[in-house]
Amino acid sequence: MTTLSVDHVVRAFGGVRAVDDVSFQAGAGSIHAIIGPNGAGKTTLFNLISGVLPPTTGAVRLDEVSLHDKPSHQIAELGVIRTFQHPRVFTGWTVRDNVMLGAHLEVRTGFLSTILGVRRQRHLKALAEERADAALGEVGLGDAADLVAGHLTTGQERLMDMARALAARPRVLLLDEPAAGLTPMETRELAQRLKALKGPDRVIIVIEHDMSLVFDVADSVMVMNQGRLIASGSPAQVAQEAAVREAYLGSEMLEHAGD
Ligand SMILES: Nc1ncnc2c1ncn2[C@@H]1O[C@H](COP(=O)(O)OP(=O)(O)OP(=O)(O)O)[C@@H](O)[C@H]1O
Ligand SMILES: [Mg+2]
Incomplete structure (x- = not known):
């Protein structure tokens, strides 16, 4: 089974660690969501996986093949494909x-x-x-x-x-906020389409702010805050974690948690 491994990855911009010692494994056949407040480092993490930026330290691998030492076009040829928060049209x-x-x-x-x-x-x-x-x-x-x-x-x-x-034909599909700008009806349709994209040879990771979409489609959720991965697990599990609630304090984002 195809697995994307992110191993102690750090990306610093000057003194700021936009991604700070993040490790996880994402297997094929599931939808993995990444959530977290603005500036948490989510898009930067995609930039590191897709080779738009090299990590300061740490490793990214697709099965046994290292990605972190390859240019973005080679990473794309290996089947790691991302969308952009601001699509180029x-x-x-x-x-x-x-x-x-x-x-x-x-x-x-x-x-x-x-x-x-x-x-x-x-x-x-x-x-x-x-x-x-x-x-x-x-x-x-x-x-x-x-x-x-x-x-x-x-x-x-x-x-x-x-x-x-x-x-x-991605083996790893990285979607950066696919529901941004979509109407509620388009978002519901997107949820069905995302589930249909799941496959035994495809890793899907979705960055998303729309919690109803996340809780509908995600098999697992990773939560980032200030560059760090502060929680991961099933949608219901992470919604209950104190650190997650604190990161989202004052926001409505977890209102669908555990539905
Ligand atoms: N190329 C860059 N140069 C300097 N700082 C950067 C660069 N890219 C990102 N950052 C900083 O890294 C941090 C994380 O940004 P990132 O865009 O990864 O956050 P995000 O979680 O995707 O946020 P959002 O939900 O708003 O899209 C921010 O403080 C941002 O200003
Ligand atoms: Mg972003």
């Missing part, structure tokens, strides 16, 4: 073309295309289109494939970014 392109970026089958032009041959290029393009359309279907944007991406709502942009990630 090519607003003048169609939705399908945006998603095809994730398919890892870029159609090359110029010298290389002459070598590879036009037919092979066409074949790769068709394959990338096929994967993009399948991924758009998985997130419920099947009808939007031919729209110009600039016309999408914020919620749809986020779903498109998720489709881009799915088109890469």
